[in-house]
């Protein structure tokens with residue numbers, strides 16, 4: 001079976017989305033469920049084309065997240081699984097560590113809170129560093145205090161995703177590229193109830209229509225990233241939250257100046273904002289990225305600044321949560337807009353952490369688009385969110401650190417699939 005083959009007419013379980021979460025889930029299911037047929041449908045002509053290969057590549061240790069939340073639990077668990085997996089598979093993972101640097105006295109309380117959170121979440125090796133100790137870890141960084149996380153690592157999540165894909169196929173699963181899911185119909189037992197028209201699913205609870213034919217299935221898991229709200233609503237899922245796409249732009253440090261950063265240098269994040277702030281990250285190939293910015297985008301694939309898709313923009317503008325969010329965070333939105341449009345502004349922000357950095361040191365870098373779920377009330381959904389609609393399970397919010405947590409999220413989803421089987 002080739003990845004370019006159209007989907008089969010029937011499968012026991014269908015996984016939608018060939019990013020790191022869909023692939024991790026498919027791999028987990030095929031490892032647990034012997035003798036059943038599982039296929040994965042991906043709309044693009046290659047795997048991991050979206051968020052998975054447009055991230056900072058940081059394997060987070062679990063410092064930031066509310067103790068007891070899914071993000072806290074699954075990040076710590078997922079990071080350990082990710083390290084073991086990469087070691088076993090020979091995927092380069094660099095345990096380069098992270099410094100969260102306070103540059104102003106007003107940030108010290110928040111640094112304390114982060115340290116407490118990290119300890120409550122079971123992050124190992126955390127250490128408080130005084131201002132003068134910063135240079136021993138990051139010689140070019142400067143601040144009045146820092147939190148050091150030696151466990152924080154970097155990896156190429158695209159390579160991990162391809163590892164998951166080949167494990168899944170070795171276990172008997174099939175992958176079908178260029179197979180975009182365009183509609184889902186449910187059988188008599190499902191939430192859509194009572195469909196009797198052509199293509200009635202019979203013993204199967206679902207009919208999943210794709211560009212290249214329909215698949216009847218007993219169960220389905222949707223890991224559609226930036227399209228996850230649309231896919232959930234196709235299956236009768238709740239109207240909210242909706243995905244609001246946030247474009248993250250990066251700069252990169254010029255070759256020859258990369259020695260400015262050894263590992264990861266982060267600011268103390270603003271607890272009122274969902275993202276971690278522009279940081280400096282040395283990736284596994286030695287490139288040092290600065291960013292990402294966070295600007296509401298005009299398209300769910302706005303890799304180019306200014307890209308607009310009418311359908312995406314209309315959905316963002318029509319969602320009341322977008323306006324309530326902007327109303328609450330207009331100051332931060334303005335700041336992010338400035339950083340997105342002006343490399344000098346982003347460099348100035350990064351230079352608070354690494355003072356030797358100037359605009360002469362940077363080149364344009366890559367970009368990514370984050371799938372961030374936003375409620376009707378304008379609140380950003382902070383935790384990972386799953387929704388079940390009859391025989392389907394939907395990942396409705398999987399922002400960072402979902403790539404780090406992918407193997408732990410997959411295990412949770414597989415538990416639910418088995419519980420509902």
Ligand SMILES: Cc1cc2nc3c(=O)[nH]c(=O)nc-3n(C[C@H](O)[C@H](O)[C@H](O)COP(=O)(O)OP(=O)(O)OC[C@H]3O[C@@H](n4cnc5c(N)ncnc54)[C@H](O)[C@@H]3O)c2cc1C
Nearest residue numbers: 017019020021043051052055056058181225248368402404
């Ligand atoms: C700028 C940026 C920086 C980040 N940094 C980090 C980090 O350092 N560490 C970390 O842990 N996380 C990070 N993240 C978050 C992380 O990348 C995501 O949480 C993770 O990749 C989500 O994986 P996914 O499989 O859900 O989504 P995706 O990788 O987006 O995959 C979803 C897949 O579903 C497919 N799909 C969508 N609709 C359909 C359809 N109708 N039919 C079939 N297929 C469909 C898409 O084509 C896509 O391949 C970052 C994200 C961004 C954007």
